[in-house]
Amino acid sequence: MRIVDIYYLDANQNPVFLTGDCIQTDHADVSRKSNAKSYTMADGSLTLYPAQNDSAEFTLYLECKSAQAEAISSAVRHGQLLFAGMRTAGKTSDTPTDHHYLETAVHPAFIGLLPETSSIKIKEIEACADLFGVQIPMNLVLSAGNYYMQNLPVIKIDSLSLAGNAENFSGYTYQKSGWFCRNQILHTNSDLLSVSFAYSGSVPNLSASLKKSGVTVQNWNSVETENSCSASLDVGLNQFALLLSAPAYKPLGFRFSIWRNPAVS
Amino acid sequence: MIIHEKIFAEISFRNGTRIKLAEKEIVSASVRRQCCPDSNFEIGGVYSASLSMTASVSGTNSYNIRGAKIVLSTKYGNEENFQPMGTFWVTQASRISGDLYSLTAQDAVGWLETSSFNCSEDDKKMFENLTRYIGETYNQSPGTIQVWCWRIAIETCNALLSRTFGENLLTWEDYNTAVNGRYTNDWNFEAVSGDIRNLLLTCSVRNASGQTNSPRELLHYLAELAGGFIYAKENGNLTLGQFGQAEFGQAEIFLHEIEMNSCETAEYQLQNILVLLRACGHEDSTFTTIADTVLQTPFRIQIDSNPFLDGFTETAGNGYFTDYEARYGNGLYPFKEGLYYFHHRKDDEGALTSDRCAFRPFHCRVHKQERFHLGQRVKLALGEDNPVLSTITSIKWTFRGGWELACAGEDSRTMADALQRSKADKALTDVKLRYESLLSKIPGGGV
Numbered sequence: 001m002r003i004v005d006i007y008y009l010d011a012n013q014n015p016v017f018l019t020g021d022c023i024q025t026d027h028a029d030v031s032r033k034s035n036a037k038s039y040t041m042a043d044g045s046l047t048l049y050p051a052q053n054d055s056a057e058f059t060l061y062l063e064c065k066s067a068q069a070e071a072i073s074s075a076v077r078h079g080q081l082l083f084a085g086m087r088t089a090g091k092t093s094d095t096p097t098d099h100h101y102l103e104t105a106v107h108p109a110f111i112g113l114l115p116e117t118s119s120i121k122i123k124e125i126e127a128c129a130d131l132f133g134v135q136i137p138m139n140l141v142l143s144a145g146n147y148y149m150q151n152l153p154v155i156k157i158d159s160l161s162l163a164g165n166a167e168n169f170s171g172y173t174y175q176k177s178g179w180f181c182r183n184q185i186l187h188t189n190s191d192l193l194s195v196s197f198a199y200s201g202s203v204p205n206l207s208a209s210l211k212k213s214g215v216t217v218q219n220w221n222s223v224e225t226e227n228s229c230s231a232s233l234d235v236g237l238n239q240f241a242l243l244l245s246a247p248a249y250k251p252l253g254f255r256f257s258i259w260r261n262p263a264v265s
Numbered sequence: 266m267i268i269h270e271k272i273f274a275e276i277s278f279r280n281g282t283r284i285k286l287a288e289k290e291i292v293s294a295s296v297r298r299q300c301c302p303d304s305n306f307e308i309g310g311v312y313s314a315s316l317s318m319t320a321s322v323s324g325t326n327s328y329n330i331r332g333a334k335i336v337l338s339t340k341y342g343n344e345e346n347f348q349p350m351g352t353f354w355v356t357q358a359s360r361i362s363g364d365l366y367s368l369t370a371q372d373a374v375g376w377l378e379t380s381s382f383n384c385s386e387d388d389k390k391m392f393e394n395l396t397r398y399i400g401e402t403y404n405q406s407p408g409t410i411q412v413w414c415w416r417i418a419i420e421t422c423n424a425l426l427s428r429t430f431g432e433n434l435l436t437w438e439d440y441n442t443a444v445n446g447r448y449t450n451d452w453n454f455e456a457v458s459g460d461i462r463n464l465l466l467t468c469s470v471r472n473a474s475g476q477t478n479s480p481r482e483l484l485h486y487l488a489e490l491a492g493g494f495i496y497a498k499e500n501g502n503l504t505l506g507q508f509g510q511a512e513f514g515q516a517e518i519f520l521h522e523i524e525m526n527s528c529e530t531a532e533y534q535l536q537n538i539l540v541l542l543r544a545c546g547h548e549d550s551t552f553t554t555i556a557d558t559v560l561q562t563p564f565r566i567q568i569d570s571n572p573f574l575d576g577f578t579e580t581a582g583n584g585y586f587t588d589y590e591a592r593y594g595n596g597l598y599p600f601k602e603g604l605y606y607f608h609h610r611k612d613d614e615g616a617l618t619s620d621r622c623a624f625r626p627f628h629c630r631v632h633k634q635e636r637f638h639l640g641q642r643v644k645l646a647l648g649e650d651n652p653v654l655s656t657i658t659s660i661k662w663t664f665r666g667g668w669e670l671a672c673a674g675e676d677s678r679t680m681a682d683a684l685q686r687s688k689a690d691k692a693l694t695d696v697k698l699r700y701e702s703l704l705s706k707i708p709g710g711g712v
Contacts, residue, residue, distance in 0.1 A: 039525075040525045042524065047268060
């Protein structure tokens with residue numbers, strides 16, 4: 001059983017898994033800052049020991065070919081739920097040209113998504129500006145397997161912040177995507193997920209749409225107020241994508257709240 | 266796989282102050298336990314667990330922290346409460362920088378060492394009591410190996426009281442027969458023709474060279490006869506451990522829980538083929554069988570230096586029982602037979618179960634939200650068809666670093682082993698020749 005995988009989505013949105021050989025973990029740097037540690041297991045998967053009480057991010061270095069690097073859009077998937085951004089890092093002069101080193105920073109809060117927690121909170125994920133500078137879209141991969149769906153009344157991401165000054169973002173349209181993958185093996189009943197956003201500051205023309213595998217889902221409910229909008233849809237099907245787009249004038253403070261409607265059991 | 270692991274340590278200083286440490290202060294921590302030497306398999310091991318810790322401890326210095334007691338506990342994400350990882354006393358402390366210290370500590374087994382006893386009045390009294398309670402029970406009162414272990418623990422504890430602020434350092438915890446069934450050779454007494462007869466005969470608290478055996482050595486000899494080992498459990502209590510102890514069940518480890526490139530397993534198992542021991546009226550006693558030399562490597566249990574004697578051989582010699590069948594049929598397990606079967610569990614009736622404990626040398630590093638124990642049976646599910654069954658004889662736990670598990674043992678069929686033995690034989694021959702040479706020089710000393 002492979003619990004933690006690192007993969008990216010190919011052109012057909014199918015996950016392509018990286019093997020353990022591609023994974024380098026940064027022991028020295030992380031351990032200096034915190035007690036967080038990671039280990040590569042015999043089957044190629046990763047075991048992570050997050051440092052819950054530390055503010056330091058958990059860092060993994062992935063070695064992959066440039067073609068993969070361009071395509072890599074998602075990072076670490078836990079069997080149930082895990083969340084990571086990714087950015088290029090550590091490119092050195094002696095690096096083979098077809099290899100890139102990607103660094104994925106896993107915020108401890110993300111790793112806090114554990115079965116015993118009744119409420120999952122992801123706070124202040126810092127998405128770095130260079131993430132966009134190299135045109136690697138940051139896709140947030142959430143796998144809401146039945147385990148969580150059945151055992152957690154609420155799956156909630158408190159907030160997602162985009163850091164950086166306005167100049168860095170100027171001229172771009174930001175698209176942020178999230179895939180919510182159902183565990184197909186355990187797939188039983190359809191569950192209702194609700195998605196809502198709240199933003200701060202003045203962001204004119206913010207629009208949000210919820211798509212299922214690239215096709216806009218029609219039956220979602222959207223409620224927009226001055227500073228927030230929310231949406232919900234049936235995610236009994238395997239996958240859907242959440243696209244958020246807004247012209248950037250100022251640093252954005254998106255707030256994502258994704259939860260399972262407690263009323264639906 | 267994501268493993269949440271928390272740590273908590275309470276340090277008690279001699280002056281009574283206590284400091285609590287958690288993840289923020291503890292940079293690293295590891296605990297190593299073992300019941301066998303690193304390379305060989307043996308029974309009767311009495312090893313102290315050692316704690317290595319680097320932590321930020323404020324308001325002290327390296328002198329004051331030495332001798333302090335550390336109660337360590339950890340908690341995995343799937344556990345409700347913190348679980349004990351051991352009680353230790355700091356034996357070495359050095360300041361790295363600022364409040365950051367590197368600490369080494371040992372658990373209660375360390376108090377059993379000879380160096381703990383410098384022959385004060387309390388020490389003398391302890392040895393007197395041990396002589397009285399352990400050395401003279403033949404034909405008087407039935408004692409079990411456990412009772413004698415408890416006696417050693419309590420006498421040692423009393424002797425240590427004066428230098429440990431009145432704190433009980435050694436608490437004996439009985440082997441739980443209700444859960445585990447009986448331990449090897451627990452029937453060391455029997456009513457024979459109306460008399461209580463100890464199978465286990467007297468032992469001098471002094472060894473062959475006239476020096477006093479430390480409590481640790483006495484426990485070692487008793488554990489040897491019990492086919493197990495003595496150790497301090499995670500809760501700090503001293504106890505008798507058995508290989509394949511039922512309360513620990515069988516740990517099952519899968520490929521995705523084993524760290525890459527950390528696992529090695531032997532193809533063979535250790536197979537006990539011979540027991541050498543001393544018995545009243547006999548130099549030694551043997552029991553042999555034939556090991557399958559393809560998948561098994563033979564090993565011997567050699568306890569002929571054990572000062573406790575198999576007394577039942579003597580009573581048999583006195584005519585109570587005359588052959589092996591008679592003794593076995595009466596539910597008695599003289600040591601040679603008991604130890605031959607020591608890797609079987611015994612049910613509460615004393616019968617050997619089919620629950621056999623395998624000894625297959627291996628070592629691996631495991632990341633799993635589960636706790637492992639010395640003597641615990643383990644199954645490594647490395648492939649679908651050929652799981653490796655073995656027994657844990659060495660454990661090293663590292664905070665957020667998983668568990669290093671091992672079963673000690675070596676292949677006695679290798680040439681390297683034969684070469685070592687021939688060196689030992691040569692040394693022994695040299696000593697004998699010198700002895701005979703010296704003897705011949707003594708007037709009237711030659712044979």
